[in-house]
Amino acid sequence: MLFLDSFAVSCQSRAMALDIKICGLKTDKTLAAALAGGASHVGFIFFAKSPRYVEPAEAGRLREAAIGKAKAVAVTADAGDAFLDEIVEKMHPDMLQLHGSETPERVTEIKARYGLPVMKALPVSEAVDLERIRPFVGIADRFLFDAKPPKGSELPGGNGIAFDWRVLAGLDAGVDYMLSGGLNAANIGDALRLADPPGLDISSGVESAPGVKDPALIEQFFRAVRAARDTSAA
Numbered sequence: 001m002l003f004l005d006s007f008a009v010s011c012q013s014r015a016m017a018l019d020i021k022i023c024g025l026k027t028d029k030t031l032a033a034a035l036a037g038g039a040s041h042v043g044f045i046f047f048a049k050s051p052r053y054v055e056p057a058e059a060g061r062l063r064e065a066a067i068g069k070a071k072a073v074a075v076t077a078d079a080g081d082a083f084l085d086e087i088v089e090k091m092h093p094d095m096l097q098l099h100g101s102e103t104p105e106r107v108t109e110i111k112a113r114y115g116l117p118v119m120k121a122l123p124v125s126e127a128v129d130l131e132r133i134r135p136f137v138g139i140a141d142r143f144l145f146d147a148k149p150p151k152g153s154e155l156p157g158g159n160g161i162a163f164d165w166r167v168l169a170g171l172d173a174g175v176d177y178m179l180s181g182g183l184n185a186a187n188i189g190d191a192l193r194l195a196d197p198p199g200l201d202i203s204s205g206v207e208s209a210p211g212v213k214d215p216a217l218i219e220q221f222f223r224a225v226r227a228a229r230d231t232s233a234a
């Protein structure tokens with residue numbers, strides 16, 4: 001069991017609300033599908049090599065439809081201040097997701113500069129990787145656990161690869177996080193049963209091609225989540 005005694009975050013009861021972030025949105029139609037399904041968070045990717053990249057001003061236009069419905073998350077990886085300034089100014093995110101090798105010091109700096117909550121992404125493949133949480137405790141507002149990128153991948157996330165969710169079983173219940181990496185309608189039941197996460201984050205699993213979100217797959221994912229939760233409550 002990984003104990004994080006000093007980690008005082010407002011963590012939802014695992015049995016209650018489940019946050020769901022649909023990430024890598026680029027169109028009005030797919031954003032509408034995410035909101036219709038009940039997404040708590042919608043994510044926009046600001047990583048140039050990603051097929052999901054969106055310009056900050058366009059993300060700012062898109063995210064207006066989510067105001068009052070879902071939190072808009074700006075996803076970056078090792079971005080510099082100038083780019084972050086532009087994103088914050090043009091998109092007005094509710095939260096920043098830092099998906100690179102940002103240090104605790106850099107996360108502290110970013111939080112102070114923008115006054116926004118930060119979700120720190122950490123790559124996981126085995127239980128020992130969860131030790132990486134420690135230096136960010138009291139700094140990051142939330143964690144996002146993603147699979148390690150495969151060799152040769154140019155993307156730090158959005159690779160559609162899952163890790164062994166059983167490693168999360170030993171995590172302290174006070175750690176607020178989103179589970180991500182390779183989730184889809186077919187495997188979400190197992191992910192919920194094995195990890196019982198407070199939040200989910202999905203991208204490739206609701207796409208018909210890299211970077212192309214499919215409203216029908218988004219709807220199917222939400223249906224699968226509801227079915228899995230109904231089954232476990234029964």
Ligand SMILES: O=C(O)c1ccccc1N[C@@H]1O[C@H](COP(=O)(O)O)[C@@H](O)[C@H]1O
Pocket residue numbers: 023024043045047050051052075076077099146155156157158159160161180181182183201202203204205
């Ligand atoms: O999606 C991307 O292209 C991306 C680029 C740079 C940093 C993070 C990125 N995506 C994040 O990774 C998760 C998991 O993606 P997947 O479901 O395995 O495809 C995604 O939800 C984003 O938070």
